[in-house]
Amino acid sequence: MSITFTKMQGLGNDFVVIENITQQFIPSKETIKQIAERHYGVGCDQIIVVEKPRNTGTDFFMRVFNADGEEAERSGNGARCFAKFVIDQGLTDKHHIIADTKSGKITVCLQDDNNVKVDMGVPSFSPKTIPFLAPEASLLYKLDLPDQLINSVQIGVVSIGNPHAVLQVPNVTTAPVDQLGIVIANHPRFPEGVNVGFMEIKSNNCINLRIYERGTSETLACGSGACAAVAIGRLLGLLDENVIVKMHGGELQISWAGMGEPIWMTGPAKKVFSGNLTLK
Template sequence: MVIEFSKYQGLGNDFILIDNLHSTDPIITPQEASKMCDRHFGIGADGVIFALPGKEDTEYTMRIYNSDGSEPEMCGNGIRCLAKFIADLSGNTEVNKSYRIHTLAGVIIPKLTEDGNVRVDMGEPQLSPAQIPTTLNSQGDKVVDQSLEVGDRTWSVTAVSMGNPHCITFVEDSDRIDLEKIGPLFEHHSVFPQRTNTEFIQVVKSDYLKMRVWERGAGITLACGTGACATVVAGVLNNKCDRSCTVELPGGCLQIDWSAMDNRVYMTGPATEVFKGKYLTIAE
């Protein structure tokens, strides 16, 4: 089977985008997606995103397979790429055009902005242990500044769900964190039954945070949109940052706003097409 695809990236978080509008199910398996994501033997990407028909009151549905074949509920950088992909597919790139997109994390609404970026209404953060999910502070209403033994030290962590689980910890110098070593230990820690994304955050100023991330199912990536959103929420809960922040990631910066008016988190950042191609799947 020959699959036409487009490659997009948002702050270096890169994805293979597939027009899947003719079917309600992804046209390839998670195993095939993992092969496509291989940076040596495939196209190379952090994940494969499928643009499917909408459900209920939405125009489109987003499904995504990570590079390891797992399926996350949502992806912040990915949905910005999807919005640009949909605009390019339809030929409608009008400014302030928005889309209602069904995801496993609920309805997400990205909007194209005048400066070429995409602003996304990411919805309300979920803070209860059951919603994240985590067994940390299971009898409480939030997991804020909790002690957690990981590796050879105790970390202070805050847990937030943006439709997918995040564990945020604040550090003095994010560049000194050995992500390759410590990231998997957080991801597979027993207190996170569905595994977790983990963000290591350095507070530069009250409105500027520096972030490095280990993503569940993808490992070290250059950016994580839902992680940046969860980070600002965690920063506010720990009195470490403002509700409106620039979050610097290895791939660039995102603007994150946690509205006090409607409790929703808004993410603004770039998404760019890299190239198009055709991929040949070979039966084994």
């Protein structure tokens, strides 16, 4: 079977985007892993599959798969790439697009400067929603890490349509992202796994951030992770409404008015190349 695809990236967080409207693509776990493999496949952090809308009031259904083949709820950087893709491919003439995802609707807007602004929805801090095993909601939680150099860490937890844990560090350059990221991402208190953000606060409107993504490892950038870090920082009274988030791949603008309000992300999305792929 041969399919057409487009390789895209948002701040170095790279995606293979496949439209499943005019062609037939069955995203099995093994097929996803084959495409995402960087030596023998196309190579990417995640795969986005664009489908016809399943509900009225939406324009498309966006599916997101991690490199390990598991389907994720959504992706912030992926949403920006998705928007640029459907417009460039002529699948829509709208610049204000509503897409359904596994965890609900998102709204994406292509701006005049070619950046994409995304309504990532209202952050949820309920442990049940994330999901995170805790007797009650709290600003911070102590997470025990047996058999690690650090016995425990203090984390904030939030759902941006997908689960995130955020811990504050003095310096992201020296933060043990690989060592602690995989342990926290697979911690038993997160039944569905979790993305892990390491946040260094530079000022009340600027942070440095590194992200360890479940099912992938550390990525150059993570849109929902940037939103999660700002939400936790705001909740702790450390950040203002508008924050620049600096990651290895570049910067995102995050804006959040506070509890009960949607969180907005603005940043670039770029096409790398298109091609045809023959699947086994």
